[in-house]
Amino acid sequence: MFYVFPTPQEIADYVSAQMFYRLQAQTQLVLGLATGSTMKPVYARLIKQLQENPVDLSKVYCFNLDEYVGLAADHPQSYAAYMQEHLFEHVPFVAEQLFLPPGFCRPSDEQCLAFSARIQQLGGIDLQLLGIGTNGHIGFNEPGTAFDSRTHVVQLSEQTRHDNSRFFRDRSEMPTHAVTLGLQDIMEAKEIFLLATGEHKARIMARLQGCAIEEELPASILKKHPNTKILLDEAAAQYLDPAQGKDYRDLLKQYTYR
Ligand code: F6R
Numbered sequence: 001m002f003y004v005f006p007t008p009q010e011i012a013d014y015v016s017a018q019m020f021y022r023l024q025a026q027t028q029l030v031l032g033l034a035t036g037s038t039m040k041p042v043y044a045r046l047i048k049q050l051q052e053n054p055v056d057l058s059k060v061y062c063f064n065l066d067e068y069v070g071l072a073a074d075h076p077q078s079y080a081a082y083m084q085e086h087l088f089e090h091v092p093f094v095a096e097q098l099f100l101p102p103g104f105c106r107p108s109d110e111q112c113l114a115f116s117a118r119i120q121q122l123g124g125i126d127l128q129l130l131g132i133g134t135n136g137h138i139g140f141n142e143p144g145t146a147f148d149s150r151t152h153v154v155q156l157s158e159q160t161r162h163d164n165s166r167f168f169r170d171r172s173e174m175p176t177h178a179v180t181l182g183l184q185d186i187m188e189a190k191e192i193f194l195l196a197t198g199e200h201k202a203r204i205m206a207r208l209q210g211c212a213i214e215e216e217l218p219a220s221i222l223k224k225h226p227n228t229k230i231l232l233d234e235a236a237a238q239y240l241d242p243a244q245g246k247d248y249r250d251l252l253k254q255y256t257y258r
Pocket of ligand 1: 035038079130133137
């Protein structure tokens, strides 16, 4: 389950190759996408691959995991703006293929549930990308979130507000709430890649490796998922039990590249 790569770039190469391989199949594909620093090299590599080898993307749907409440889509720190900058404006998707949780005005429970339902109507997420917060959140499912949650509005934890305020000019601009896909929605994805890079993720990854499945560590639910791979760089893997961490080259052997 835990695969250790030398650097974030090798993870990005692997994940983008896996995405490209599925995109090439040209059957309907529902992608679950994340934002954050961890995903930037993945999208940069995928854009390059798609520019060098264009494929028909007309049967692809993208659902983002989360969005801040209260930021307009054109606010530079909104996740809508992040996706435009780091993926969508470089790839020929049309608006009807792209779904972001509605964040500008705090969505009602019905609007949140409609987001989860839309995913189900399209047959569910085929491949979900996840980062992880230093407190173990996935999406913005903070510690204590119910494992059976659907898309919902969440109050961001102090830890998350501290971690993410680096993206805002002033900490006071950092939103207090976000809307996120729920843990049950995430667990229904057919395949999941959780990525963790950098020394600042090392403690949470060691905790995740050693912990039981408990709501205090939201990412621990992934231990129950039949098709999840956790991809770490050496910096994030430094406190892992080496007996349990697998070398990334074992993973590369399992796939045929085209
Ligand atoms: C973002 C998201 C979050 C981030 C996590 C890690 O869409 O769902 O869970 O993946 O906070 O963020 P970075 O990659 O910036 O360390």
